[in-house]
Amino acid sequence: MKLINNRSIYVKNHNTFIENIIIKKRLEIVKILNNYIKKYKVKDILDVGTTEDENFKSSNFIIKKLKNKNNILKSISNQNIKLKIFDYKLKHSITKNLNKKKIMKMSSDLIVSNATIEHVGSRKNQIQMIKNIIKLTKKVFIIITPNRHYPIDFHSKIPLIHWLPKKIHRWILGQIGMKDLSKEKNLNLLSIKDIETMMRLFNKNIDYKISYIKLLMIPSNIIIFGKKKD
Helix, strand or coil: CCCCCCCCCCCCCCCHHHHHHHHHHHHHHHHHHHHHHHHCCCCEEEEECCCCCCCCCCCCHHHHHHCCCCCEEEEEECCCCCCCCCCEEEECCCCCCCCHHHHHHHCEEEEEEECCHHHCCCHHHHHHHHHHHHHHEEEEEEEEEEECCCCECCCCCCECHHHCCHHHHHHHHHHCCCCCCCCCCCCCCECHHHHHHHHHHHCCCEEEEEEEEEECCEEEEEEEEEEECC
């Protein structure tokens, strides 16, 4: 099963063991987010990059765990989301410009985007996604993405080859039957340095910090915590 652009791509030989590890890491993220909800008195939450696919335990895992009666829950995705947990849904690519009307309707106290930015394509698109998230943020946002320098790529489940230059990595994926993953528009992994470089572009607009979720003592996921400047 594959989901293109605004969400993770799952290969047909999806590994349940790996998925269980991912869920464990996401529970750590949920704990962090729930603390943010209390700290900033969050009233509405926007999930950026919701998936329509519900075939795996990890699908939309984080946003489901955040839902409670006190929060208005919203979704932006390039897919047609049918899940009933959302109060508002917008079918729109997060790499495209948002007009004032859409920003007014979808802006939220907390913006959550998990495992999406590596699937929106080029670096230009990734930067535009961050710009749009900042526009939509009333108070705080959190962007989570896998660390390219973790030894295993959780998309292909293959160790180390994603450390090679991107052209070589993509060529190898194409040769072993993972053509979707071999295309930049579907998978463009980010390193800690990549994230730091992009976030420096937004120093004037937001305060932010970069943190990590670790697996076996190595950062497996990069987390960007952003807050609108007073």
